[in-house]
Amino acid sequence: MIMTNPAEEMVDEERRREFVEVARDFAQREIAPHAAEWDREKTYPADVVKQLGELGFLGLLASEEFDGLGLDPLTYLMIMEEIAAADASVSIALSVHNSLPSYILESFGTPEQHEQWLRPMARGEVLAAFCVSEADSGSDVGSLRTRAEWNGSSWVLNGTKAWVTNGDVADLLLVMARTSDDASSRTRGLSFFMVPADTPGVEPGKAEDKMGLRASRTTQLALTNVELGPQHLIGEEGKGFRYAMEGLDRGRMGVAAQAIGIARQALEHAVKYAGERKQFEKPIKDFQGIGFMLADMATQVSAARALLHEAARAEQRGEDITMRASMAKLFASETAVFVTQRAVQIFGGYGYMRDYPVERLLRDAKVTEIYEGTSEVQRIVIARELYSSHD
Numbered sequence: 001m002i003m004t005n006p007a008e009e010m011v012d013e014e015r016r017r018e019f020v021e022v023a024r025d026f027a028q029r030e031i032a033p034h035a036a037e038w039d040r041e042k043t044y045p046a047d048v049v050k051q052l053g054e055l056g057f058l059g060l061l062a063s064e065e066f067d068g069l070g071l072d073p074l075t076y077l078m079i080m081e082e083i084a085a086a087d088a089s090v091s092i093a094l095s096v097h098n099s100l101p102s103y104i105l106e107s108f109g110t111p112e113q114h115e116q117w118l119r120p121m122a123r124g125e126v127l128a129a130f131c132v133s134e135a136d137s138g139s140d141v142g143s144l145r146t147r148a149e150w151n152g153s154s155w156v157l158n159g160t161k162a163w164v165t166n167g168d169v170a171d172l173l174l175v176m177a178r179t180s181d182d183a184s185s186r187t188r189g190l191s192f193f194m195v196p197a198d199t200p201g202v203e204p205g206k207a208e209d210k211m212g213l214r215a216s217r218t219t220q221l222a223l224t225n226v227e228l229g230p231q232h233l234i235g236e237e238g239k240g241f242r243y244a245m246e247g248l249d250r251g252r253m254g255v256a257a258q259a260i261g262i263a264r265q266a267l268e269h270a271v272k273y274a275g276e277r278k279q280f281e282k283p284i285k286d287f288q289g290i291g292f293m294l295a296d297m298a299t300q301v302s303a304a305r306a307l308l309h310e311a312a313r314a315e316q317r318g319e320d321i322t323m324r325a326s327m328a329k330l331f332a333s334e335t336a337v338f339v340t341q342r343a344v345q346i347f348g349g350y351g352y353m354r355d356y357p358v359e360r361l362l363r364d365a366k367v368t369e370i371y372e373g374t375s376e377v378q379r380i381v382i383a384r385e386l387y388s389s390h391d
């Protein structure tokens with residue numbers, strides 16, 4: 001919905017505030033108090049994700065006609081920040097589901113596919129995963145080896161996916177596979193398939209033992225002679241790479257919101273601690289060195305949020321968001337690492353201890369510079385967009 005006059009904008013602002021408050025209340029009540037324990041025990045909070053689904057959090061972007069909430073991008077991202085400020089592991093489960101399988105299915109799927117898969121996803125009855133990366137194919141998507149062969153009546157998928165978020169808890173898997181070899185472009189023969197997780201031949205591996213996001217499930221996924229009818233192909237054969245890049249523009253903005261949520265939480269802990277901790281007979285916040293660190297942290301968080309919200313407004317206006325999404329993801333993820341490192345520094349020795357929250361935030365922050373395109377890949381995208389706008 002494009003905002004056309006101030007009155008409409010106020011109504012929309014009111015609605016946005018309400019959604020964000022609901023998210024904040026739920027996140028602070030049901031998620032934040034458990035985040036440290038879930039991280040320690042590597043517990044995936046299935047009940048909480050189910051509850052979030054019932055409340056509409058798995059249909060944040062899906063249109064109302066498919067039982068989603070059809071939120072505008074800015075409201076969606078503000079909600080994602082609230083969830084991430086409570087627990088980044090929960091936020092990535094929601095972010096992947098909403099911005100990748102859900103968005104790609106709604107944008108490129110048929111009315112039958114919308115009925116069969118999108119509606120239950122938006123209602124929160126079904127959790128989805130996005131399966132593109134492989135052990136030898138990360139940044140270089142065009143090198144992926146999973147194949148889908150047409151046998152005259154079905155597609156037959158074979159290959160192994162790596163690092164799938166929600167890998168062994170998802171009910172539906174959006175899988176990218178090679179359907180043809182095109183000598184002129186390695187990304188041209190890639191296609192997306194919707195694969196129910198209980199299809200014979202689908203086998204998740206064990207959950208990865210990760211540095212951070214330890215309450216999120218990340219697994220391998222083996223596909224052995226997985227037979228799918230033609231209705232499982234999403235959109236046009238061979239267009240999967242383009243669909244993935246469009247979804248990833250949204251996904252990267254979701255990761256930026258996640259990074260901002262992590263950084264905001266670290267900043268809040270650091271400000272509080274700096275007021276409580278005394279050395280040399282005064283609170284450490286009275287030392288200018290600490291104040292300057294906190295000032296830089298707060299400035300970066302605000303700048304990251306401003307960049308992301310501007311990208312969201314550009315999406316709302318229907319503009320191309322590739323460069324803005326990459327900038328927001330790059331800056332927010334590097335901010336999250338910068339801010340969480342300094343939060344650990346401000347906590348001193350206690351910051352290094354698992355009993356305090358900031359070391360977890362630093363571990364959680366790091367992955368935002370890696371997944372959905374590393375910082376190097378974001379710089380490649382930004383530079384390419386810059387050059388093409390000057391051609």
Ligand SMILES: Cc1cc2nc3c(=O)[nH]c(=O)nc-3n(C[C@H](O)[C@H](O)[C@H](O)COP(=O)(O)OP(=O)(O)OC[C@H]3O[C@@H](n4cnc5c(N)ncnc54)[C@H](O)[C@@H]3O)c2cc1C
Pocket residue numbers: 096129130131132133135136137138139140162163164165166210213218367370371372373374375376377380
């Ligand atoms: C916790 C977690 C969850 C994930 N969830 C998912 C998921 O749900 N679905 C999914 O499909 N994938 C997922 N991934 C995979 C993730 O997207 C990849 O790890 C990421 O894209 C990087 O790929 P890679 O690990 O193979 O690194 P590589 O591509 O091997 O990169 C290694 C290094 O080389 C750099 N590099 C690579 N190419 C270039 C270049 N051209 N110029 C300069 N530097 C370069 C990279 O930036 C990086 O520093 C997840 C990963 C993690 C860690």
